[in-house]
Amino acid sequence: MYVRTRFAPSPTGVLHLGGLRTALYNWLYARRHGGEFLLRIEDTDRARSSDENVRTLIEALRSFGLDLDGEPLLQSSRVQRHREVAQELLERGAAYHCYCTPDELAAMRDEQRARGADPRYDGRCRERTAPRDGVKPVIRFRRPDTEEVVVQDWLHGEVRYRNAQLDDLVLLRANGSPTYHLSCVTDDEDMGVRQVIRGDDHLNNTPRQLQLIQALGWTPPEYCHLPLLLAPDGKKLSKRDEATDALHYLRAGYLPDAVLNYLARLGWSHGDQEVFSVSELIDSFGRTGLGASASRLDAGKLNWINQQHMKGADAETLSEGLATQLKRLGLDPGDGPPLHQAVEAWRERAETFADMAQAARWAYSGVIELDERASRKFLRPVVREALAAVRNALSGLEDWAPGAIHACIAETAESQGIGFGKLGQPLRVAVTGGAVSPPIDTTLSLAGRARTLDRLDKALAYIDARIAAADPAAQG
RNA sequence: GUCCCCAUCGUCUAGUGGUUAGGACACCGGCCUUUCACGCCGGCAACAGGGGUUCGAAUCCCCUUGGGGACGCCA
Numbered sequence: 391m392y393v394r395t396r397f398a399p400s401p402t403g404v405l406h407l408g409g410l411r412t413a414l415y416n417w418l419y420a421r422r423h424g425g426e427f428l429l430r431i432e433d434t435d436r437a438r439s440s441d442e443n444v445r446t447l448i449e450a451l452r453s454f455g456l457d458l459d460g461e462p463l464l465q466s467s468r469v470q471r472h473r474e475v476a477q478e479l480l481e482r483g484a485a486y487h488c489y490c491t492p493d494e495l496a497a498m499r500d501e502q503r504a505r506g507a508d509p510r511y512d513g514r515c516r517e518r519t520a521p522r523d524g525v526k527p528v529i530r531f532r533r534p535d536t537e538e539v540v541v542q543d544w545l546h547g548e549v550r551y552r553n554a555q556l557d558d559l560v561l562l563r564a565n566g567s568p569t570y571h572l573s574c575v576t577d578d579e580d581m582g583v584r585q586v587i588r589g590d591d592h593l594n595n596t597p598r599q600l601q602l603i604q605a606l607g608w609t610p611p612e613y614c615h616l617p618l619l620l621a622p623d624g625k626k627l628s629k630r631d632e633a634t635d636a637l638h639y640l641r642a643g644y645l646p647d648a649v650l651n652y653l654a655r656l657g658w659s660h661g662d663q664e665v666f667s668v669s670e671l672i673d674s675f676g677r678t679g680l681g682a683s684a685s686r687l688d689a690g691k692l693n694w695i696n697q698q699h700m701k702g703a704d705a706e707t708l709s710e711g712l713a714t715q716l717k718r719l720g721l722d723p724g725d726g727p728p729l730h731q732a733v734e735a736w737r738e739r740a741e742t743f744a745d746m747a748q749a750a751r752w753a754y755s756g757v758i759e760l761d762e763r764a765s766r767k768f769l770r771p772v773v774r775e776a777l778a779a780v781r782n783a784l785s786g787l788e789d790w791a792p793g794a795i796h797a798c799i800a801e802t803a804e805s806q807g808i809g810f811g812k813l814g815q816p817l818r819v820a821v822t823g824g825a826v827s828p829p830i831d832t833t834l835s836l837a838g839r840a841r842t843l844d845r846l847d848k849a850l851a852y853i854d855a856r857i858a859a860a861d862p863a864a865q866g
Numbered sequence: 867g868u869c870c871c872c873a874u875c876g877u878c879u880a881g882u883g884g885u886u887a888g889g890a891c892a893c894c895g896g897c898c899u900u901u902c903a904c905g906c907c908g909g910c911a912a913c914a915g916g917g918g919u920u921c922g923a924a925u926c927c928c929c930u931u932g933g934g935g936a937c938g939c940c941a
Contacts, residue, residue, distance in 0.1 A: 400941050432941060492939065499938090508868050509937070528939055546871070555869055555937085563939040570941045594870055594936040617872070618934070626934080652878095655890095659879055662889045681879075683872050684934065691878065691891045701904075739903040749902090799900090811900040818901065826902045833901095 391612075393425025395585045396578070397451075400432040401443035405450040407687070408589065408619040408627060410636040411653040415616060416587045417456045418654070418675040426459035428581055433466045434573055450637050454646045455668065463581065465573055472568035475576045475606065476529050476561045484534075484605040485561060487527035488515040510557035529562040531571075531602060539597035544614040545682045551597040559598055571595065575602045578611060587614040590684075614677065617657055617684040624686055633687070643715050643743030644692070645707070648699035652692045656685045665698045693741040700737050708733040708743075715747035716754055726754035727836040735828040735836060749827070753836045758823035758845065765852065768819045771860075774853045776806040776813050777820065781846040790839045796831035820849030 395416035399409050420427035431447065433439035448462055479485035490498075490511075499509035516532065533556055541549040561572040568576075578586065593615040603610045621627050632638045639649050651666050658681065660666075660674045700708065709729035716723045723729060732750055740746035752758045760769075780802040787798055803813045814830040821842055827833045834842050 398941090402941080435940060438940080488939095490939095495939085503867080506867065549870070551870075557937090560939050565939080567939085569939070574941085589935095590871065591935055592941095595941095597870095615871085620934080622877085624933075655878065657878090662880075664878090664890050685879090686877065688877050688891070694891055697904090736903090738905090796900095803900095809900080814900040824901095828902080830900060 392584055393420055393423040394428065394582050395420045395425065395587055396428040396430055396581060396583045398430040398432050398574070398577075398588070399447060400435065400438070401440065401447050402435075402438045403443060403629065404635045404637065405447055406627065406629065406634045407636050407653065410450075410454065410649075411619060411656065412587065412589055412616060413451060413456055414454075414650055414653055415614075415658075415675075416585075418671055419585060419587060419677075420459075421672045422675050425584075427456070428460055428583065429458050429462040430577055430581065431462055431464050432570070432573070433464055434469070434567065434570070439466075446637075453637065453640055454650060463577065465577060468573065468577060468580075469566075469568055471580065472573050472576055473562065473566065476568065476572060479531065479561065479602075479605060480529060482605070483532070485529050485531050486516060487518070487521070488530045488558075488560075489518065489522035489525045489527045490515060491525060508555070510555075511559075513558055516558070526564040528560045528564050530558045531561050531598075531605070533558050534601055534605065539600055541593070541596045541600060541613060543593070543596075544612065544677045545617075545680055546593070546615065549593065549596075556598055556601070571599055571602060575599050575606075575608075579603070579606075579608050584611050585614065586611045587616065590615045590618050614680070616680075617682055619656065620684050620686045622687050622689070627687075633689075639692075643711060643745070643747070644696050645699045645703060645711070648696040649692070651699065652695045655695075656687075657681050665695060697738075697741045700740065700742075703737070705730045705733055708737060711743035712736075712746050712750070715743040716750070718744075719747055719751065721747070721751065721754040723754065725756070726750075727838065732836060735832050739828065750836075752822040752824075752827075756841070758821075760819070760849075760852065761824045764819045764823070764825040765849075768816045768825065769849055769853055769856075770816075771853055771857050773813070773816045774850065774857075776802065776808055777816055777846065777853070778850060779806055780813060780817065781843065781850070784834070784839070784846075785843055787839075790835065792829075792831040792835045795834050799830065816849070817846075821845050 397413040397416050399405070417427045419425070429448070429451070431444055433444065444464070451458070476485060495511070498512065502509045511530070515530070521527070533553065536553055538553055539551045539556070541551070543549055559571055560569050562568055596613055596615070600610055619627055621631070627634050636649070640646060647668050650668060650671065654666065654671050654675070655664065658675070658679045660679050663674075666674070712729055712733055713723040726732070732753060733746075736746045736749055740749060780799060783798050783802050784795070787794055799813060799817070800810055803810050806813070815825065818827055818830055818833060819825060821833060821837050828836070837845070
């Protein structure tokens with residue numbers, strides 16, 4: 391069967407993670423089978439839609455690399471066609487005019503609920519032939535009288551609905567605008583969508599849509615209703631939470647492919663494999679690995695996957711990511727070591743670009759802050775002499791590169807009669823301000839000669855101040 | 867309330883009648899090591915409960931419980 395999938399969001403806000411995952415599965419399935427992936431913006435609710443939201447949505451998909459086949463279709467541009475289909479249903483006797491007012495319907499539901507019945511339209515206008523003065527009618531679908539409707543779903547198999555549970559849904563509002571079911575079914579048909587992969591919240595809509603499709607004599611697509619994504623606490627994802635916004639992760643310094651990898655594995659698996667490149671995802675994605683239960687978001691796992699992707703990413707991608715995050719910290723990526731060097735030093739030491747920029751602050755800033763605990767522990771009077779010696783040795787170093795720096799530190803350590811590590815930590819604290827950084831030779835290399843010597847001088851002054859404070863008499 | 871979906875370590879999951887219930891994240895040890903990280907080795911940790919079916923059930927059926935979704939002239 392030919393594969394043509396679609397993502398059909400309503401542009402009511404940002405693209406959230408659940409939406410991105412739905413889009414991803416549709417995209418992967420299409421790419422896997424050499425089919426097409428279409429985008430339809432369900433913007434018929436003008437009050438909640440805006441051009442801004444539409445642009446954001448399309449841009450978000452692009453940012454994650456989910457390329458579209460064809461132009462995005464705005465559902466609002468299709469109302470003429472939707473009206474035609476409603477008219478056709480009317481002519482076939484599969485729909486009728488209903489003159490009930492919203493107030494009457496509300497009263498009907500209240501009454502039904504009051505006596506413990508299910509709130510649903512009772513079909514009171516089904517046989518009406520005469521118009522009603524002063525009331526513009528809606529067009530309602532005449533639900534067929536079959537016993538039950540069976541939905542075929544990739545994940546859930548056959549899902550059966552007793553027909554009596556369904557009612558006559560509104561197709562065209564009194565103002566002439568089409569409702570969701572009519573638009574959705576019509577557009578899927580006209581777009582030639584063959585696989586409808588969407589959230590579980592649509593499962594209960596499917597029997598109604600199936601009946602519509604049958605009444606129109608169309609061929610239903612295959613259905614796949616994906617389990618929902620839950621917040622870490624197992625509750626529904628809150629749209630208020632910025633962690634729900636897919637673009638948030640890009641801004642926070644995650645690799646798009648890593649986010650995709652993480653999302654793909656939420657509700658889908660392929661043996662024991664955890665880390666996938668996008669092309670691996672395309673090669674291995676399929677309906678067989680899909681799971682049926684809802685899954686929770688886990689930031690720890692996302693971070694780990696992102697780190698795995700960073701380890702394997704190319705230097706250029708990493709450099710860009712680091713530069714962006716350095717700027718966010720108010721630092722100048724040009725005022726420090728070449729980015730590709732920094733990136734090699736930190737690619738295995740950071741989970742995100744934000745982490746990386748944070749860890750690299752000292753290399754891109756003229757001033758550093760001495761961490762109090764680290765300096766108290768490592769910048770002690772006993773190391774003053776060794777530190778001064780290494781400062782001297784380094785100042786005369788011709789080749790400011792890790793190899794030469796390493797040799798220089800080793801020689802000094804030996805002549806001072808202390809271990810390499812005993813000299814390394816004070817050096818690290820002096821140059822970076824903290825006790826954690828890449829290997830000390832790499833660290834000094836990244837800091838550059840000028841900053842290294844300057845910071846060593848400041849560290850020596852710091853130690854002198856300590857000595858003076860401990861023994862005021864020695865000052866004279 | 868009615869209908870629908872779901873249910874394996876804390877989390878993501880493998881498992882489709884016979885396994886010491888596997889892997890990954892997190893966590894805890896150890897190794898590596900000039901700090902950190904990476905890497906490697908090891909540990910902790912699960913079939914929601916109750917009935918069936920069967921020689922045998924995490925796997926099949928039913929009930930309960932729990933979680934989620936849907937019941938609009940929203941999408």
